[in-house]
Amino acid sequence: xxxxxxxxxxxxxxxxxxxxxxxxxxxxxxxxxxxxxxxxxxxxxxxxxxxxxxxxxxxxxxxxxxxxxxxxxxxxxxxxxxxxxxxxxxxxxxxxxxxxxxxxxxxxxxxxxxxxxxxxxxxxxxxxxxxxxxxxxxxxxxxxxxxxxxxxxxxxxxxxxxxxxxxxxxxxxxxxxxxxxxxxxxxxxxxxxxxxxxxxxxxxxxxxxxxxxxxxxxxxxxxxxxxxxxxxxxxxxxxxxxxxxxxxxxxxxxxxxxxxxxxxxxxxxxxxxxxxxxxxxxxxxxxxxxxxxxxxxxxxxxxxxxxxxxxx
Numbered sequence: 001x002x003x004x005x006x007x008x009x010x011x012x013x014x015x016x017x018x019x020x021x022x023x024x025x026x027x028x029x030x031x032x033x034x035x036x037x038x039x040x041x042x043x044x045x046x047x048x049x050x051x052x053x054x055x056x057x058x059x060x061x062x063x064x065x066x067x068x069x070x071x072x073x074x075x076x077x078x079x080x081x082x083x084x085x086x087x088x089x090x091x092x093x094x095x096x097x098x099x100x101x102x103x104x105x106x107x108x109x110x111x112x113x114x115x116x117x118x119x120x121x122x123x124x125x126x127x128x129x130x131x132x133x134x135x136x137x138x139x140x141x142x143x144x145x146x147x148x149x150x151x152x153x154x155x156x157x158x159x160x161x162x163x164x165x166x167x168x169x170x171x172x173x174x175x176x177x178x179x180x181x182x183x184x185x186x187x188x189x190x191x192x193x194x195x196x197x198x199x200x201x202x203x204x205x206x207x208x209x210x211x212x213x214x215x216x217x218x219x220x221x222x223x224x225x226x227x228x229x230x231x232x233x234x235x236x237x238x239x240x241x242x243x244x245x246x247x248x249x250x251x252x253x254x255x256x257x258x259x260x261x262x263x264x265x266x267x268x269x270x271x272x273x274x275x276x277x278x279x280x281x282x283x284x285x286x287x288x289x290x291x292x293x294x295x296x297x298x299x300x301x302x303x304x305x306x307x308x309x310x311x312x
């Protein structure tokens with residue numbers, strides 16, 4: 001529908017505003033508020049959607065209104081939360097704005113890189129006119145595989161404040177960082193394995209048998225999402241220090257590599273090529289990230305570690 005031209009940007013803006021509230025509450029370690037806001041948002045969204053779709057028969061319009069009303073409610077709550085905690089300020093500091101723009105450009109480039117790595121597969125498959133029947137099987141596999149990405153992102157939301165707090169307080173050391181990354185990895189493995197087994201069970205018991213040939217694609221997408229979660233943890237160091245040039249360099253090289261890999265792999269291997277291209281691009285990004293971020297991580301952790309050793 002043509003109305004989507006207006007609906008999508010409006011909803012996206014409301015999501016952006018609500019994410020600021022959730023990020024702030026999370027970083028302040030306000031567990032009760034974080035849970036309260038999240039649960040209320042979910043209850044309002046699905047409650048309104050069910051009433052409008054099931055009882056008033058508004059179809060997709062009811063679903064849109066459910067999303068919009070829940071986001072409006074959250075953002076109104078956020079306004080009073082900001083006001084109570086004196087976070088609202090309407091003064092414009094141009095020097096601060098310029099600093100944010102300089103940091104924002106590399107981040108925008110990075111987000112475009114993420115888009116190319118994870119969201120453009122159907123574009124390349126459409127360019128090379130892949131069989132629509134197989135594309136449907138692959139699409140279902142991608143939905144299941146992306147569950148691992150959702151899991152890793154959820155765990156990252158738990159790990160990020162702890163990492164940033166340890167860095168800002170000067171308590172971050174090589175040992176503590178290894179422990180934190182190890183905890184993140186263990187949580188990701190322990191949750192991902194049951195999730196993968198559950199999806200395989202669904203494939204064999206619930207999902208239509210014609211989708212069975214999508215299992216290899218699901219495993220490839222799940223593996224890519226798992227590795228991407230590890231990459232995100234390392235990327236936190238670049239974000240914390242606002243390493244603008246390094247982020248921009250990483251993004252531009254990754255964009256160039258992903259375009260080449262996607263075209264070559266999809267052209268020659270079609271859907272399997274796309275799934276493999278996602279894994280290859282994730283590995284390339286991880287290697288580039290390690291090379292670019294290694295010095296930043298060392299400077300952040302080893303200096304504190306050496307100071308601790310000398311003091312002891």
